Amino acid sequence: MQTLRDAGVEPEVIVSGVDEDHVTADSPGDLARTLAVLKARAVVATLDDHATVLGCDSVLEIDGVAYGKPGTPEIARERLRSMRGRSGILHTGHCLFDTASKRELRELASTTVHFADLTDDEVDAYVATGEPLVVAGSFTVDGLGGPFVTGIEGDYHNVVGVSLPLLRRMLAEVDIAWPSLWQSPKPFAYDEAEAARYDESRGGLERAHAAASAVHDLLPKGGRVLEVGTGTGSVAAELVAQGNLVHGVDLSPAMLHHARFRLPGHVALADATRLPIADRRCDAVVAVWLLHLVDDSEPILAEVARVLRPDGVFITTTEKSDATRYASGRVPPERRSQDALTHLVARAAQYGLTLDAATSFAGHNQSRSSGPDPIYPMIRFRRSTH
Structure with a gap:
């Protein structure tokens, strides 16, 4: 609300x-x-x-x-x-x-x-x-x-x-x-001007649709879906259009200003490491283009495991390959990203999350050179029933 x-x-x-x-x-x-x-x-x-x-x-x-x-x-x-x-x-x-x-x-x-x-x-x-x-x-x-x-x-x-x-x-x-x-939410770096141009600068609704289609194919049918780091709500809105019940949380008031028009009544200002949700309430949690932004993904994985029901799923994008980075005119990162596949699998296992599926999708209008659009890997973890 x-x-x-x-x-x-x-x-x-x-x-x-x-x-x-x-x-x-x-x-x-x-x-x-x-x-x-x-x-x-x-x-x-x-x-x-x-x-x-x-x-x-x-x-x-x-x-x-x-x-x-x-x-x-x-x-x-x-x-x-x-x-x-x-x-x-x-x-x-x-x-x-x-x-x-x-x-x-x-x-x-x-x-x-x-x-x-x-x-x-x-x-x-x-x-x-x-x-x-x-x-x-x-x-x-x-x-x-x-x-x-x-x-x-x-x-x-x-x-x-x-x-x-x-x-x-x-x-x-x-x-x-x-x-x-009364609570005092944490501030976040995005200002209103950055939020207003975010979608256009990130491939627009085409990229959001591609991401949502990949997520949809990995989601269980029906149930309650939570997107952490929902941003402007573009991916969540596409998931809703595909028949999913989606709620979104984000740490940026400026981004949520746009998301609430796409998901009226279904977005909240919240930290992904302290979700305002009771234990075992969600059938699926989604994080698209989020984990590479954080200094430590483990607290987020712990929260995801806490709010997921037994047999629930966590779907997230992971680090793009070095080959894809070179093709788009970028060099590999200097340090291991928090969305690296091996890192996520090891950390997720500590919280009863097991890798059980993977897919990928192409970005749109995202290439920084004349090369092909980048390919985004996406994986699914499943929560243990214990």
């Missing part, structure tokens, strides 16, 4: 798995609150330690009808055309469950939203971005859809997905002071 992160709170995001399509209620507000309760309870049921769990769900009400995520471009297009020039009520259900005190609080926040009179071209262009397909009511106020909302009456944060003032009051009821949750 980017809203929480911007407010200084770093949550652990756990997908509840609740089937929203088969839940009904007497009113749109009741539906939002019921879904929030079901999501919170589903997550609580998976926990081994005490925690404070927040479940949220949003529903847009227009003329008494509830609208959730459209899911397809056709439905999103139809809804946006019916909404233009009108007003609706965005209901967000909040369920806070504190396992230590066994208290469950249920609240509903509602905000009136006024929509602009969009043209057909604007609707088609907005749907083509993919953003309205994955958000309640087919719109956002903090993303590409912001210019299409002419005004709101009530809590802005509630429209984004969680009412911060309401959550603060709910936490106070279970004796948690809001300032106690």
